[in-house]
Amino acid sequence: MFERKYPDGLAVIIGDNMSGYRTVHVFVHRDYLAVDDRNKEFFQLLKELYRLLRPMYGNILVREMFRQVGPHPRQRPSGMDLQWGLPDVFWANFLGPEYVEMFGSEKVFSLPCYEAERLHDGGAVFLVSSSPFDCLTDPQGFDQRRLDITRHLGAEAFDTGYDNSPVKVPKFRYEEERKVEEQRRLATPHEKDILARVPRKEWQDWIENNQTIALALVSEM
Amino acid sequence: MNLDFSPKSLGELDLYFEKSGEKGNEESIDFVKKLGAYLTQVVTKKTGGVWSFPEDEDIPSIRIGGVFLTPLARVLKVLNEGEKLGQWYRVVTDTIPRLQARRPD
Numbered sequence: 001m002f003e004r005k006y007p008d009g010l011a012v013i014i015g016d017n018m019s020g021y022r023t024v025h026v027f028v029h030r031d032y033l034a035v036d037d038r039n040k041e042f043f044q045l046l047k048e049l050y051r052l053l054r055p056m057y058g059n060i061l062v063r064e065m066f067r068q069v070g071p072h073p074r075q076r077p078s079g080m081d082l083q084w085g086l087p088d089v090f091w092a093n094f095l096g097p098e099y100v101e102m103f104g105s106e107k108v109f110s111l112p113c114y115e116a117e118r119l120h121d122g123g124a125v126f127l128v129s130s131s132p133f134d135c136l137t138d139p140q141g142f143d144q145r146r147l148d149i150t151r152h153l154g155a156e157a158f159d160t161g162y163d164n165s166p167v168k169v170p171k172f173r174y175e176e177e178r179k180v181e182e183q184r185r186l187a188t189p190h191e192k193d194i195l196a197r198v199p200r201k202e203w204q205d206w207i208e209n210n211q212t213i214a215l216a217l218v219s220e221m
Numbered sequence: 222m223n224l225d226f227s228p229k230s231l232g233e234l235d236l237y238f239e240k241s242g243e244k245g246n247e248e249s250i251d252f253v254k255k256l257g258a259y260l261t262q263v264v265t266k267k268t269g270g271v272w273s274f275p276e277d278e279d280i281p282s283i284r285i286g287g288v289f290l291t292p293l294a295r296v297l298k299v300l301n302e303g304e305k306l307g308q309w310y311r312v313v314t315d316t317i318p319r320l321q322a323r324r325p326d
Contacts, residue, residue, distance in 0.1 A: 011315070025316070194250060195293050196279035203281050206254055207272055213258035218224040220255070221237070 021082070021178065024053065030062060030133075039131055043092055047125065050094050054121055056172055057082055058094035062132050064139075065090050067161075083175075085159035085167035089146040091132035097122035098170035103153055112148045226263050228314075231306040234259075238299060253300070257293040260306060264292060267314050285313070 009029035033039045108124045116126035135142040156168045224230045270283035282289045298304040
């Protein structure tokens with residue numbers, strides 16, 4: 001994790017997400033992007049990053065583009081695992097070559113979007129509108145374009161946030177590598193094991209008396 | 222050590238473990254519980270996370286928005302693998318709210 005807060009906030013987080021994907025997040029303060037043509041510069045930068053990393057998927061968004069997570073306890077945020085479908089349509093959307101192959105070039109490059117561009121590896125990137133801030137200045141128009149794009153690609157390719165949602169996914173390049181890594185992880189003793197041996201009742205007591213137990217640590221240290 | 226439930230205190234704990242080489246083996250499960258409780262208190266104080274312990278789970282978690290976190294498992298990683306409480310706290314409090322930010326209806 002790299003972070004600079006002033007004069008313009010920037011954070012870069014490189015790591016694994018909960019589904020075992022290697023991820024790179026680049027956060028910038030929205031005021032930085034709002035000046036002149038910086039959103040175009042940022043878009044160019046992310047295209048360069050795509051060239052270097054050759055990801056299967058990527059996006060650029062402002063946080064207001066996230067959908068509400070439903071109240072059902074089993075509903076999860078969409079987009080945690082590409083095997084569950086594409087997370088959503090955001091301002092900029094990078095599709096690896098496997099997605100272009102799955103949807104077909106014709107469909108991808110006829111999207112009802114602001115701009116679509118072929119990438120060096122056979123992937124594609126498309127923009128919903130000219131600026132990511134259109135989602136704030138014209139939320140209804142922006143949402144309509146997102147909906148049109150989702151329908152054009154087919155809603156079955158998108159994760160609804162429910163585990164049992166039917167999805168259409170491509171054959172991912174790195175899936176075998178991810179499975180091998182997952183097997184390796186499962187083969188090593190799981191750190192939760194010693195915790196799992198603690199009776200459930202003890203954990204219930206632990207929850208109930210959590211603050212007191214925490215204070216016990218305070219007094220001991 | 223000033224354990225005042227602040228984020229800074231997690232850094233102090235990290236330093237302590239680094240120097241003492243504390244191990245989270247089975248014998249110290251009580252210590253894991255105490256440290257897990259402390260970490261949970263610091264995180265929930267900042268994020269408003271709520272408890273989650275459904276029947277099909279072995280250990281309790283906290284839920285922040287749509288994300289489930291297990292401070293207890295993190296404590297074992299800190300004790301056994303040298304991971305840092307402070308770093309995890311920063312990821313939880315800085316990143317997850319940004320990733321999970323809600324769009325008003």
